Amino acid sequence: MSVAQAQARVLPTYAREDVTFVRGEGSWLVDADGRRYLDFVAGIAVVGLGHCHPAPLAAAQAQLERLWHVSNLYWTEPMAQLAERLSDRFGGAQAFFCNSGAEAVEAALKYARKATGKPGVVALEGSFHGRTLGALAATGQPAKRAAFTPLVPGVSFARPNDADSLAAAAGPDTGCILVEPVQGESGVHPATPEFVAAARELADELGALLVLDEVQTGMGRTGTFFAFEQLGVRPDVVTLAKGLANGLPIGCLLVADEAAGGFVPGDHASTFGGNPVACAAAVAVCDELTEERLASVRAHEVFVRASLPAVRGRGLLLAVETEPPAAAAVAECRERGLLVGAAGETALRLTPPLTTTTEELAQGVAILEEVLA
Numbered sequence: 001m002s003v004a005q006a007q008a009r010v011l012p013t014y015a016r017e018d019v020t021f022v023r024g025e026g027s028w029l030v031d032a033d034g035r036r037y038l039d040f041v042a043g044i045a046v047v048g049l050g051h052c053h054p055a056p057l058a059a060a061q062a063q064l065e066r067l068w069h070v071s072n073l074y075w076t077e078p079m080a081q082l083a084e085r086l087s088d089r090f091g092g093a094q095a096f097f098c099n100s101g102a103e104a105v106e107a108a109l110k111y112a113r114k115a116t117g118k119p120g121v122v123a124l125e126g127s128f129h130g131r132t133l134g135a136l137a138a139t140g141q142p143a144k145r146a147a148f149t150p151l152v153p154g155v156s157f158a159r160p161n162d163a164d165s166l167a168a169a170a171g172p173d174t175g176c177i178l179v180e181p182v183q184g185e186s187g188v189h190p191a192t193p194e195f196v197a198a199a200r201e202l203a204d205e206l207g208a209l210l211v212l213d214e215v216q217t218g219m220g221r222t223g224t225f226f227a228f229e230q231l232g233v234r235p236d237v238v239t240l241a242k243g244l245a246n247g248l249p250i251g252c253l254l255v256a257d258e259a260a261g262g263f264v265p266g267d268h269a270s271t272f273g274g275n276p277v278a279c280a281a282a283v284a285v286c287d288e289l290t291e292e293r294l295a296s297v298r299a300h301e302v303f304v305r306a307s308l309p310a311v312r313g314r315g316l317l318l319a320v321e322t323e324p325p326a327a328a329a330v331a332e333c334r335e336r337g338l339l340v341g342a343a344g345e346t347a348l349r350l351t352p353p354l355t356t357t358t359e360e361l362a363q364g365v366a367i368l369e370e371v372l373a
């Protein structure tokens with residue numbers, strides 16, 4: 001069967017670019033024709049340590065040779081170790097492991113309902129929380145939702161960075177206030193510390209949980225292990241996924257010790273959740289996110305901001321304005337050997353590996369300067 005025939009057997013849910021990758025190393029990808037690309041997509045902010053990083057590679061390989069799966073009827077060592085690592089970083093939390101970002105958001109929505117006894121959710125316009133029916137119901141992008149109604153009821157939307165709008169959208173039934181520290185998928189729009197502080201206060205007043213969706217912003221992406229560390233709040237619940245295992249599928253619901261006790265045995269489950277191979281890789285990722293590595297992410301943000309005009313975002317979750325359509329600039333960058341994403345119609349999204357060297361960043365920035373000129 002030809003490649004085109006094989007590709008026609010894949011459901012067309014994506015407008016994929018016409019390139020097939022066969023190998024990756026660090027910040028570089030190699031396509032089926034042997035061409036090398038500098039990768040500032042990193043699997044959509046997933047491959048935080050770069051492709052085939054030796055630490056998670058060795059950890060996953062060793063675990064593959066030992067044990068692949070036993071289910072959650074039993075304990076495995078990597079799962080408990082990962083929960084402990086994440087709790088230490090958070091400052092006291094318990095973890096539930098699943099397999100993706102959307103699943104982590106689903107778990108958070110269920111947790112908030114169970115813990116507060118209140119079904120209402122306040123989410124933000126422009127947000128993205130995933131494609132399953134619950135996560136989609138809380139995703140503030142009508143075009144993604146329209147064909148799939150009725151969705152989970154009880155969600156209302158507020159304007160981002162508008163505390164009055166947030167208060168107006170909430171009420172006595174609100175059990176969950178759901179916020180991305182930086183809206184990623186919809187164009188890289190950071191939440192202000194004032195807004196997140198107002199959300200924290202409102203959640204406390206209402207007896208609701210403040211849930212921060214850190215699926216994209218977590219795992220060092222914004223220059224701290226969690227993005228909330230830069231916002232001056234402590235959330236009740238955090239979701240993680242993308243960068244957690246450097247590309248192996250995993251998601252995580254983290255519940256702060258102050259908000260513990262919502263779930264009891266039987267309330268939630270996932271057959272593959274806590275998979276030992278993914279968890280072993282994730283433990284290695286946590287250990288690689290040293291203060292030195294996080295400081296270099298912050299320094300590289302400064303470097304990109306100094307090199308390009310009209311940059312927004314935090315850490316290495318950045319967007320740069322371009323003439324619409326952004327897809328044309330994405331294609332031009334790819335022709336020149338640089339992979340970037342589109343952030344809406346008017347911006348490019350830059351999420352290079354956190355391990356990208358200053359030299360590699362400069363190489364990518366030089367290509368962007370040419371394309372954006």
Ligand SMILES: *Cc1c(COP(=O)(O)O)cnc(C)c1O
Pocket residue numbers: 099100101102103105128129130131180184185213214215216217241242
């Ligand atoms: C990507 C993303 C999700 C969904 O993750 P999937 O693994 O694709 O289900 C949820 N929330 C945020 C903030 C994301 O960026």
